[in-house]
Amino acid sequence: MTSVLIAALVLAMMAFAYRQGYSRSRVLAGQSRLHSRPQYHGALLALWAVVPFLLILALWGLTSGQAQEWYLASLMPSDIAAGSDYASAAARLRNIASGFGVAGDMADWERTAGESLGRFNTILKLSAVALGALLGIAGLVMARARLSARLRARNHVEAAIKALLIFCSIVAILTTLGIVISLVTETVRFFTYVSPIDFFFGTVWNPGYSTTSNEASGSYGMLPLLLGTVMISGIAMLVALPIGLMSAIWLTQYAKPRVRNMIKPVIEVLAGIPTIVYGFFALVTVGPALSGLGDVIGLSINATSALTAGIVMGIMIIPFISSLSDDIIRQVPRTMRDGSLGLGATKSETIRMVIVPAALPGIVGAILLAVSRAIGETMIVVLAAGNAPILRFNPAEPTSTFTVTIVTALTGDADFASPQSLVAFALGLTLFVITLMLNIGALVIVRKYREQYE
Amino acid sequence: MTSVETEFDANTRRRAQVRQSLTRRNRAETRFRLLGLGSVLAAMAFVAVLFGNILSNGLPAFWQYNLQTEVYFDPDVINVPAPPVQEAGQSDADYQAASLAWQRRLAMVNWNRLITASIAQAMQGVDVEIDDRSALSIVDTGTRFVLRDMVLANPDLIGQTRDVSMLLSADGDNWSKGKLSRDLPDARQQLTRPARDAIDALTATGAIHPAFAWHIFTNVDSRSSPASAGLAGAFVGSLYMMLVVILLSVPIGVSSAIYLEEFAPKNRITDLIEVNINNLAAVPSIVFGLLGAAVFINIFHLPLSAPLVGGLVLTLMTLPTIIIATRSSLRAVPPSLRQAALGIGASRMQMVFHHVLPVTFPGILTASILGVAQALGETAPLLLIGMNAFVANIPATPLEQSAALPVQIYLWQGNENRNFFEERTFAAIIVLLALMILLNALAIWLRSRLERKA
Numbered sequence: 001m002t003s004v005l006i007a008a009l010v011l012a013m014m015a016f017a018y019r020q021g022y023s024r025s026r027v028l029a030g031q032s033r034l035h036s037r038p039q040y041h042g043a044l045l046a047l048w049a050v051v052p053f054l055l056i057l058a059l060w061g062l063t064s065g066q067a068q069e070w071y072l073a074s075l076m077p078s079d080i081a082a083g084s085d086y087a088s089a090a091a092r093l094r095n096i097a098s099g100f101g102v103a104g105d106m107a108d109w110e111r112t113a114g115e116s117l118g119r120f121n122t123i124l125k126l127s128a129v130a131l132g133a134l135l136g137i138a139g140l141v142m143a144r145a146r147l148s149a150r151l152r153a154r155n156h157v158e159a160a161i162k163a164l165l166i167f168c169s170i171v172a173i174l175t176t177l178g179i180v181i182s183l184v185t186e187t188v189r190f191f192t193y194v195s196p197i198d199f200f201f202g203t204v205w206n207p208g209y210s211t212t213s214n215e216a217s218g219s220y221g222m223l224p225l226l227l228g229t230v231m232i233s234g235i236a237m238l239v240a241l242p243i244g245l246m247s248a249i250w251l252t253q254y255a256k257p258r259v260r261n262m263i264k265p266v267i268e269v270l271a272g273i274p275t276i277v278y279g280f281f282a283l284v285t286v287g288p289a290l291s292g293l294g295d296v297i298g299l300s301i302n303a304t305s306a307l308t309a310g311i312v313m314g315i316m317i318i319p320f321i322s323s324l325s326d327d328i329i330r331q332v333p334r335t336m337r338d339g340s341l342g343l344g345a346t347k348s349e350t351i352r353m354v355i356v357p358a359a360l361p362g363i364v365g366a367i368l369l370a371v372s373r374a375i376g377e378t379m380i381v382v383l384a385a386g387n388a389p390i391l392r393f394n395p396a397e398p399t400s401t402f403t404v405t406i407v408t409a410l411t412g413d414a415d416f417a418s419p420q421s422l423v424a425f426a427l428g429l430t431l432f433v434i435t436l437m438l439n440i441g442a443l444v445i446v447r448k449y450r451e452q453y454e
Numbered sequence: 455m456t457s458v459e460t461e462f463d464a465n466t467r468r469r470a471q472v473r474q475s476l477t478r479r480n481r482a483e484t485r486f487r488l489l490g491l492g493s494v495l496a497a498m499a500f501v502a503v504l505f506g507n508i509l510s511n512g513l514p515a516f517w518q519y520n521l522q523t524e525v526y527f528d529p530d531v532i533n534v535p536a537p538p539v540q541e542a543g544q545s546d547a548d549y550q551a552a553s554l555a556w557q558r559r560l561a562m563v564n565w566n567r568l569i570t571a572s573i574a575q576a577m578q579g580v581d582v583e584i585d586d587r588s589a590l591s592i593v594d595t596g597t598r599f600v601l602r603d604m605v606l607a608n609p610d611l612i613g614q615t616r617d618v619s620m621l622l623s624a625d626g627d628n629w630s631k632g633k634l635s636r637d638l639p640d641a642r643q644q645l646t647r648p649a650r651d652a653i654d655a656l657t658a659t660g661a662i663h664p665a666f667a668w669h670i671f672t673n674v675d676s677r678s679s680p681a682s683a684g685l686a687g688a689f690v691g692s693l694y695m696m697l698v699v700i701l702l703s704v705p706i707g708v709s710s711a712i713y714l715e716e717f718a719p720k721n722r723i724t725d726l727i728e729v730n731i732n733n734l735a736a737v738p739s740i741v742f743g744l745l746g747a748a749v750f751i752n753i754f755h756l757p758l759s760a761p762l763v764g765g766l767v768l769t770l771m772t773l774p775t776i777i778i779a780t781r782s783s784l785r786a787v788p789p790s791l792r793q794a795a796l797g798i799g800a801s802r803m804q805m806v807f808h809h810v811l812p813v814t815f816p817g818i819l820t821a822s823i824l825g826v827a828q829a830l831g832e833t834a835p836l837l838l839i840g841m842n843a844f845v846a847n848i849p850a851t852p853l854e855q856s857a858a859l860p861v862q863i864y865l866w867q868g869n870e871n872r873n874f875f876e877e878r879t880f881a882a883i884i885v886l887l888a889l890m891i892l893l894n895a896l897a898i899w900l901r902s903r904l905e906r907k908a
Binding site: 154155158161162164165166168169170171172173175176178179182183185186242243244245246247249250251253254255263266267269270272273274275276277279280281283284285315318319322346347348349351352369372373375376377378379382383403406407410411416424425428431432435436439440443 | 479480482483485486487489490491492493494496497498500501504507508511705706707709710712713714717718726727729730731732733734736737738739740741742743744745747748749752770773774777801802803827828830831832833834837838842860863864867876879880883886887890894
């Protein structure tokens with residue numbers, strides 16, 4: 001409720017400041033020609049009033065937790081503040097302070113401490129709001145005094161908008177930084193338990209889960225996971241590459257535009273289906289079907305296996321390959337194709353000997369992107385690959401991948417700081433680096449190829 | 455003379471050779487073309503099989519068997535005093551305490567006795583002996599709460615008889631739908647022989663009949679009464695997440711695209727942002743989940759399993775998609791529009807916001823909707839921020855624990871009662887796909903409508 005009130009206060013102040021600027025500039029306009037239109041004067045004043053307010057509120061939001069923490073420690077008797085019960089005692093006090101109440105009887109000191117904590121929080125919040133409002137009014141008054149007909153209000157407002165735009169485009173960079181920093185720090189923490197050599201070159205994956213300690217009991221060799229990942233992605237590419245590429249060729253070279261416009265969206269439906277749906281489809285339908293097929297031809301195929309996951313993942317990737325190659329094939333200059341046809345080559349010869357070789361770098365780029373997609377795919381393998389991190393080369397047996405292991409490591413009961421959980425970040429970092437290299441490789445190839453024909 | 459003849463022969467030979475090779479080449483051409491057509495057909499067949507499989511498996515789940523029978527609200531069983539009425543002079547708090555005490559009394563009533571009595575009533579004239587436990591195993595365990603809530607809403611019911619439609623239990627529904635083999639010996643059947651016979655007999659009399667399962671949309675997930683488990687909580691959770699995604703990723707993504715496309719100088723830094731965004735678009739979704747677990751959960755201590763955190767993670771994930779799509783629609787605006795605006799004295803900011811942006815509005819809208827649709831189906835990152843927790847309530851705020859549609863699918867596919875939940879999972883998939891198709895259709899419709907106007 002209070003946050004709604006604060007928001008209303010900010011909005012009211014903004015409206016008031018805008019109104020002030022607008023009417024003041026109209027008065028000024030009577031004396032001489034304005035540089036900017038009145039709206040800009042209004043907006044400038046609104047900015048001057050609201051930005052300091054919001055800054056103070058943000059500062060309060062960032063620091064109030066820490067301030068509360070300091071005050072909490074001073075409220076407690078010294079034996080509890082230093083003891084191991086600190087966290088639970090602090091949680092009790094916070095609950096008392098918020099009026100939520102706690103289970104069991106409150107000790108006297110708890111009641112008084114909780115009440116003074118509640119008062120402290122209220123005072124902190126009120127003073128933040130008051131300070132913010134004060135600074136906002138100060139900004140408003142100052143800016144209003146500076147309003148004049150020659151003030152370049154529009155330029156100031158536009159500069160502020162531009163700053164906002166720049167801030168928004170930095171979010172993407174911050175995300176990447178956040179990913180890299182969080183993955184690296186947690187991975188470093190993991191490597192204090194397990195040596196990197198054992199992790200990268202170990203052939204046994206068997207993290208020993210223990211409920212009593214955070215010791216790294218067990219082995220964390222990632223090679224079985226790497227093998228599973230490569231195997232499943234390989235099977236997926238074996239399915240997706242021929243079908244995707246041939247579909248793209250047929251759709252660009254043979255199909256009539258009408259047919260093409262009808263068929264292309266149908267195939268692209270495959271790209272829009274959530275992966276959890278593919279995973280369940282693999283688990284319930286494809287797996288048993290493959291297993292039954294295996295029985296018929298005398299092979300033992302497990303229902304959840306690298307083969308099941310790979311085939312279904314291949315189906316998922318078909319539209320990815322076909323639409324990427326579609327674009328690339330259509331970038332091949334028409335003159336090359338016409339030249340080949342003019343010399344008497346058949347259509348398929350033209351495609352095989354002229355168009356595909358010319359488009360090859362682009363197609364390779366598309367394949368790299370598709371592989372990176374396959375490696376990072378999670379839900380299909382979580383459901384259909386069987387989660388058996390064992391180093392074996394039989395695709396008909398259950399296997400495991402990086403992504404499956406990340407999910408099992410972080411959805412289990414292990415403590416976040418234990419190696420059993422932290423290993424997820426080491427695997428995530430490896431996955432991130434592999435996909436990054438594939439993506440950059442693909443981008444470089446595709447860009448080079450584009451330059452060749454532009 | 456002879457030399458002419460040999461030349462003629464040679465020509466014939468050559469012609470035959472060419473004809474031969476032409477047939478060969480034409481055959482190769484046909485083969486190639488058929489291969490392409492085959493690939494397209496295979497891809498389309500995958501779409502058909504996938505949807506056929508989902509629909510044929512999932513649609514039956516929307517009809518569940520109900521037992522329509524008369525329930526006598528026996529005052530001997532519902533042995534509670536009359537509900538308290540607020541007397542004059544009684545304080546609100548006292549009245550509330552009294553009515554809570556009454557509700558507690560109501561909760562202590564053995565409602566199952568009403569159910570067994572009414573089943574026994576329905577079985578009159580049927581030649582099946584049925585014990586209470588078997589009778590109770592026919593209907594959903596949640597039925598007793600349905601009866602309790604009926605009395606709670608209308609205390610006058612006590613002593614009266616009402617026609618009540620009770621949901622069959624998961625096992626009962628399986629039996630009615632013929633999903634349990636009738637040939638298995640008693641020891642391997644989930645239901646006792648009397649229960650099975652009773653269901654068959656009541657089906658014959660018409661008391662047990664299928665009805666559309668509205669509760670799939672209105673109930674929350676449940677473990678104790680699986681037959682009445684629904685998607686309401688997951689639906690609201692997903693809705694909150696999508697709201698967060700729309701509120702954050704669209705403004706940030708569009709602003710960032712505007713800056714990069716219209717204002718950014720061409721230098722190292724903007725190049726870096728550009729490469730960075732392209733890479734971010736191809737980072738596996740699970741890595742965003744790791745980011746969420748490490749930063750939002752472990753550093754900022756945001757609540758586990760909350761739609762707000764899920765929304766933040768999905769925002770970061772959809773941001774690159776929206777940025778890239780917005781940039782390409784900005785790029786498609788003809789330069790003449792910009793030049794005209796600048797030529798008559800508009801500032802760059804005015805040019806962008808007054809002239810370029812309105813033209814690209816359909817493109818931005820479509821990109822945003824498609825980005826949201828993609829985020830709606832994403833599962834893997836949500837698992838890492840604890841959304842795979844079992845939550846049996848509808849979240850009131852985005853900060854409360856909640857389920858989400860794709861995660862609900864993941865949870866249901868792992869349910870031990872596979873026989874019942876497999877169908878239910880397919881039903882959840884149908885709901886999710888229907889929502890996504892709706893969003894995509896909306897995007898297509900809006901685009902065609904707005905573009906025609908523009």
